[in-house]
Amino acid sequence: MASHQRSPAIKGAKVLMVGAGGIGCELLKTLALSGFEDIHIIDMDTIEVSNLNRQFLFRQSHVGQSKAKVARDAVLRFRPHISITSYHANVKDPDFNVDFFKQFNVVLNGLDNLDARRHVNRLCLASDVPLVESGTTGFLGQVTVHVKGKTECYECQPKPTPKTYPVCTITSTPSKFVHCIVWSKDLLFAKLFGDKNQENDLNVRSSDAASSSQQAEDVFERQNDEGIEEYARRIYDHVFGYNIEDALSNEETWKNRNRPKPLYSRDVFPEEPSQQNGNMDKNCATDDPLSVSAMASLGLKNPQDIWSLLENSRIFLEALKLFFGKREKEIGNLSFDKDDQLAVEFVTAAANIRAASFGIPLHSLFEAKGIAGNIVHAVATTNAVIAGLIVIEAIKVLQSDANNYRMTYCLEHPSRKMLLMPVEPFEPNKSCYVCSELFFMKLVMILMKIWQPIMLQTLRRCYLSFLLQLLVGLCSQLKTFNRSSHAILILSIERNLMRRRSLMACFYLDGRKLLE
Numbered sequence: 001m002a003s004h005q006r007s008p009a010i011k012g013a014k015v016l017m018v019g020a021g022g023i024g025c026e027l028l029k030t031l032a033l034s035g036f037e038d039i040h041i042i043d044m045d046t047i048e049v050s051n052l053n054r055q056f057l058f059r060q061s062h063v064g065q066s067k068a069k070v071a072r073d074a075v076l077r078f079r080p081h082i083s084i085t086s087y088h089a090n091v092k093d094p095d096f097n098v099d100f101f102k103q104f105n106v107v108l109n110g111l112d113n114l115d116a117r118r119h120v121n122r123l124c125l126a127s128d129v130p131l132v133e134s135g136t137t138g139f140l141g142q143v144t145v146h147v148k149g150k151t152e153c154y155e156c157q158p159k160p161t162p163k164t165y166p167v168c169t170i171t172s173t174p175s176k177f178v179h180c181i182v183w184s185k186d187l188l189f190a191k192l193f194g195d196k197n198q199e200n201d202l203n204v205r206s207s208d209a210a211s212s213s214q215q216a217e218d219v220f221e222r223q224n225d226e227g228i229e230e231y232a233r234r235i236y237d238h239v240f241g242y243n244i245e246d247a248l249s250n251e252e253t254w255k256n257r258n259r260p261k262p263l264y265s266r267d268v269f270p271e272e273p274s275q276q277n278g279n280m281d282k283n284c285a286t287d288d289p290l291s292v293s294a295m296a297s298l299g300l301k302n303p304q305d306i307w308s309l310l311e312n313s314r315i316f317l318e319a320l321k322l323f324f325g326k327r328e329k330e331i332g333n334l335s336f337d338k339d340d341q342l343a344v345e346f347v348t349a350a351a352n353i354r355a356a357s358f359g360i361p362l363h364s365l366f367e368a369k370g371i372a373g374n375i376v377h378a379v380a381t382t383n384a385v386i387a388g389l390i391v392i393e394a395i396k397v398l399q400s401d402a403n404n405y406r407m408t409y410c411l412e413h414p415s416r417k418m419l420l421m422p423v424e425p426f427e428p429n430k431s432c433y434v435c436s437e438l439f440f441m442k443l444v445m446i447l448m449k450i451w452q453p454i455m456l457q458t459l460r461r462c463y464l465s466f467l468l469q470l471l472v473g474l475c476s477q478l479k480t481f482n483r484s485s486h487a488i489l490i491l492s493i494e495r496n497l498m499r500r501r502s503l504m505a506c507f508y509l510d511g512r513k514l515l516e
């Protein structure tokens, strides 16, 4: 690539990469081809078969070997004269301390978890080394630059927590397929196969049952004299028929919404379901409960097909019957697992039947599994684009081109015909408890020294970060002090308290006193 145009800043740079996975493999290759000659790479993992479709430095024969080492060897094959040092280790190991970080001109993250990202952020702040941070989720990705005192640190803004949905949307007014999946997985599956005593927002009484002798009973309980077929159909009619009819009786709810359609098994099946029965024998060959399959019984093969309402209804009944027929011992203790084929089939079918009732497009088992397991399939191209952007920002950092630093977002759909959206980095957040250099730290330390036993107990009990943020709030107007030791002190306090060490240990990291 640009080897003949290498700038001295690139050639002389010593770079630390953390993570040799999807982004890391691309990044190492791009760094090497861009003229970087001294690269260190840390990754704690070994190669798995599932990595091979996108982590192109790895081959089948490498499965089980260190990612960092194999990535190094693969790149050295086409760039034999550069230096690549690999560490098969956790970046949180004490060996990777402030002194270790100080030897680098820039640190580049290709990690997949918040915890390690925060740790690297703090070490970069403490050692005053710029950090280029990155992440991808399917088609989405971002690269951000964090330079102490100039731009915000990785922890200046709170990170979004996993998405949750209002309960009423899930239980009564779904408008997206994901709402149907959450209902199917967290309410229906949990109610039928999980712990019966657990609180659950699913309506447990059908309108017919309310007026009958079943009034006080849980309709999800199978009666003593009830056959599996009869039970499965009763559940079907209850959740997709009676419950929807019940919801429709509240006119207010549907004033501005499309009314759902109640579905009963007698309407969905053109003939008696006994004639539709799957071939359970197709499941007899295996002893592994996780491979029992309603799809196999019914001869449905392609997980990427979108089943009709009839097919979903057949899968629903068949999966329910298989759970009671072949996995009865587990009932009461099951929780949804994306690797449990029968559970995925059941959840997909139930979500699709509910979607059909609410006029929401149906999805394939493959798609439903992704949504239910919160799986976003990695896209190799996104990783490659992000790796390229990391190198571009790293070069700017090495050339101290601060005016041109950019946070770049990789979008799924073009915005103004652009898929990449560059934004100027934000300034450090003055109330960030990691990078803001406020008097409060001194205050915390004095308090700790005086009240060590009490503080230790209290800190162990409450959330440390909450406490620190509270103190930041109180002291945010006070003058700053001590620029360098701030982030690392936080790191040390957290690390030592979590390991239940003495409070004085907090003032030392890797044997060195942090503050006078």
Ligand SMILES: Nc1ncnc2c1ncn2[C@@H]1O[C@H](COP(=O)(O)OP(=O)(O)OP(=O)(O)O)[C@@H](O)[C@H]1O
Residues within 6 Å of the ligand: 018, 019, 020, 021, 022, 023, 024, 042, 043, 044, 045, 050, 051, 067, 089, 090, 091, 092, 110, 111, 112, 113, 116, 378
């Ligand atoms: N604390 C850590 N120390 C060192 N390496 C880490 C740490 N945490 C995560 N990593 C590495 O970061 C990399 C992230 O890569 P990626 O997101 O592609 O994940 P993956 O495990 O390779 O793939 P997937 O999770 O999608 O199966 C992994 O190789 C992982 O080992």
Ligand SMILES: [Zn+2]
Residues within 6 Å of the ligand: 152, 153, 154, 155, 156, 157, 428, 429, 432, 433, 434, 435, 436
């Ligand atoms: Zn910060």
